[in-house]
Amino acid sequence: MNNLVVMPIVLPLLTGAVLIFFREQIIVQRFLSLVSVVVLIVISFLLMQQVKQEGIQTLYAGGWLPPFGIALVADMFAMLLVLTTAIVALCCLWFSFRSIGNPRERYYFYPLFQFLLTGVCGSFLTGDIFNLFVFFEVMLMASYVLIAHGGTNIQLRETMKYILINSVSSTLFVCALAYLYSVLGTLNMADLSLRVAEAGQQGILNVIAVLFLIVFSLKAGLFLYFWLPGSYSAPPTAIAAVFAALLTKVGIYALFRTFTLIFYHDPGFTHQLIAWMAALTMIAGAIGAIAYQDVKQILVYNVVIAVGFIVFGLAAMTSASLQGAIFYLLHDMIIKAALFLLGGAVIGIAGTSQLKRMGGLIRRHPLLGWLFFLAAIALAGVPPLSGFIGKLQLVQGGIQAQMYGIVGISLVSSLFVLYSVMKIFMNSFWGETGESPIGGESQGGGALKGLLAPCAVLIGLSVVMGLGVEWMIPYIEAAAGTLLDPYIYIDAVLKE
Amino acid sequence: MELLMSVAIGILFSVGTYLILSRSILRIILGTGIMSHGSHLLILTMGGLKRGAAPLLSEQATVFTDPLPQALILTSIVISFGVTGFFFVLAYRSYRELGTDDMDELRGEEHE
Numbered sequence: 001m002n003n004l005v006v007m008p009i010v011l012p013l014l015t016g017a018v019l020i021f022f023r024e025q026i027i028v029q030r031f032l033s034l035v036s037v038v039v040l041i042v043i044s045f046l047l048m049q050q051v052k053q054e055g056i057q058t059l060y061a062g063g064w065l066p067p068f069g070i071a072l073v074a075d076m077f078a079m080l081l082v083l084t085t086a087i088v089a090l091c092c093l094w095f096s097f098r099s100i101g102n103p104r105e106r107y108y109f110y111p112l113f114q115f116l117l118t119g120v121c122g123s124f125l126t127g128d129i130f131n132l133f134v135f136f137e138v139m140l141m142a143s144y145v146l147i148a149h150g151g152t153n154i155q156l157r158e159t160m161k162y163i164l165i166n167s168v169s170s171t172l173f174v175c176a177l178a179y180l181y182s183v184l185g186t187l188n189m190a191d192l193s194l195r196v197a198e199a200g201q202q203g204i205l206n207v208i209a210v211l212f213l214i215v216f217s218l219k220a221g222l223f224l225y226f227w228l229p230g231s232y233s234a235p236p237t238a239i240a241a242v243f244a245a246l247l248t249k250v251g252i253y254a255l256f257r258t259f260t261l262i263f264y265h266d267p268g269f270t271h272q273l274i275a276w277m278a279a280l281t282m283i284a285g286a287i288g289a290i291a292y293q294d295v296k297q298i299l300v301y302n303v304v305i306a307v308g309f310i311v312f313g314l315a316a317m318t319s320a321s322l323q324g325a326i327f328y329l330l331h332d333m334i335i336k337a338a339l340f341l342l343g344g345a346v347i348g349i350a351g352t353s354q355l356k357r358m359g360g361l362i363r364r365h366p367l368l369g370w371l372f373f374l375a376a377i378a379l380a381g382v383p384p385l386s387g388f389i390g391k392l393q394l395v396q397g398g399i400q401a402q403m404y405g406i407v408g409i410s411l412v413s414s415l416f417v418l419y420s421v422m423k424i425f426m427n428s429f430w431g432e433t434g435e436s437p438i439g440g441e442s443q444g445g446g447a448l449k450g451l452l453a454p455c456a457v458l459i460g461l462s463v464v465m466g467l468g469v470e471w472m473i474p475y476i477e478a479a480a481g482t483l484l485d486p487y488i489y490i491d492a493v494l495k496e
Numbered sequence: 497m498e499l500l501m502s503v504a505i506g507i508l509f510s511v512g513t514y515l516i517l518s519r520s521i522l523r524i525i526l527g528t529g530i531m532s533h534g535s536h537l538l539i540l541t542m543g544g545l546k547r548g549a550a551p552l553l554s555e556q557a558t559v560f561t562d563p564l565p566q567a568l569i570l571t572s573i574v575i576s577f578g579v580t581g582f583f584f585v586l587a588y589r590s591y592r593e594l595g596t597d598d599m600d601e602l603r604g605e606e607h608e
Binding site: 130133134137141144148151156157160163170171174175177178181182 | 594
């Protein structure tokens with residue numbers, strides 16, 4: 001029992017509730033939400049150190065012991081994700097101070113942001129699969145409002161599709177839970193894992209596994225990503241960056257959790273299916289990323305490619321591939337947020353998101369240009385930056401698992417990633433000044449500097465992750481160890 | 497009884513799917529509502545329909561009904577109620593802004 005485990009959920013929830021009362025005092029709202037996120041970073045760092053030293057931390061809500069009550073479980077994988085979530089949230093919040101605009105701030109942007117964090121952290125920490133559904137819904141509800149927030153035509157239209165897709169997939173989630181409960185009679189994930197091991201995973205359990213795969217793939221954008229490009233390009237920059245960094249990652253987390261802890265007995269069937277979906281996701285994402293001439297669309301399709309890439313680590317299920325996937329997941333959260341924020345700054349300065357109408361931005365905004373360049377090569381995985389190690393380990397793991405075809409696809413898709421982001425860099429920063437009158441003068445260099453600071457922090461973090469691999473490895477190894485050996489998790493949850 | 501419920505759930509799901517596939521936003525929202533009712537009934541049926549006494553220790557009964565599916569359904573109903581409410585408000589707002597409730601007419605400029 002460790003009461004600290006519940007803090008990453010309670011803190012944003014309470015902050016969000018308090019912020020509602022300060023609707024007109026925007027300065028107070030900003031200050032409180034900043035303090036809350038900084039405290040969240042400190043708490044999750046402390047908790048991560050505890051998990052490292054003392055093993056998995058648990059909290060049984062109301063003192064009800066596991067198979068019956070609701071358990072919160074903080075293992076290393078979840079804690080790494082919570083910590084990264086808090087850091088990304090801090091930078092996106094900082095960026096939104098300058099960019100989100102007064103009307104949105106007055107209409108509860110900051111409370112909604114905190115509720116989104118509640119849902120995300122809750123999904124990472126819960127040890128009960130029905131609660132995973134509940135926290136998913138908390139997160140989705142906040143995200144529905146955030147996408148529609150501001151109410152421009154394109155936002156209204158895309159929110160409509162986004163809600164429809166997600167409410168259908170939530171219905172399927174509930175059905176999958178119903179089947180799972182009737183077959184196994186429990187909803188605690190550790191207990192589920194034991195009972196699947198007893199019953200043997202075949203027949204009906206495989207059907208349920210595939211149902212979960214469909215549900216989580218819809219949320220993560222794995223193969224079933226058709227809703228993603230529209231919904232992620234509609235909202236303003238700061239919100240789109242949070243979505244790209246956090247929302248699909250929650251789906252990926254759920255895939256990792258269910259398919260390493262519960263449904264890992266028949267990898268020839270389920271993990272083969274996941275591998276195919278990952279491969280198709282990478283191919284389709286790469287086609288999208290090179291097809292468009294629009295900054296937002298290119299970045300959005302890069303999100304899709306990364307999903308395929310990370311989930312391929314799950315499909316291979318070797319120690320190296322899982323470590324690589326975890327490392328790449330953390331890297332991707334940080335660098336996707338940075339790229340979306342920088343892309344938003346580029347669009348803001350150029351006044352258009354069409355590459356053909358931009359050009360020559362580097363003359364007036366050299367810092368923005370070089371930051372974008374660094375983010376782009378970090379995304380593609382050039383060695384001193386953080387993408388490289390994860391990619392290397394993923395490829396090694398894939399070769400160990402003898403999945404040569406998918407390793408090939410992933411390497412080629414990395415080249416397309418590099419090409420697509422370099423296309424943005426070359427078209428917008430190099431060449432003649434674009435035809436559209438550059439709005440940079442009116443917006444002022446000072447405003448832009450305020451926008452660049454959070455991006456610089458994220459990119460600096462990416463460099464630190466790349467150079468400090470030695471320091472990161474023990475944490476990543478601990479996280480991958482828990483995923484590879486479910487009994488570590490089960491013992492920690494069910495021991496008392 | 498379970499068989500009858502299964503058929504009812506199947507009908508609810510097919511009605512929901514049919515409504516979601518139509519073009520009018522109102523019908524789509526009703527479709528998601530009906531579909532989520534189907535899934536709630538599914539939880540109830542899969543948990544086993546009522547066969548024992550209320551799950552209270554003082555009742556001294558030999559067979560108890562499982563209380564968990566009802567708790568799950570309650571949570572799930574609240575969530576789907578909230579989502580449906582928000583969806584209706586959004587549909588109304590977009591009708592006011594965009595002047596149509598036809599999904600096909602919402603297309604407009606793709607990447608403005």
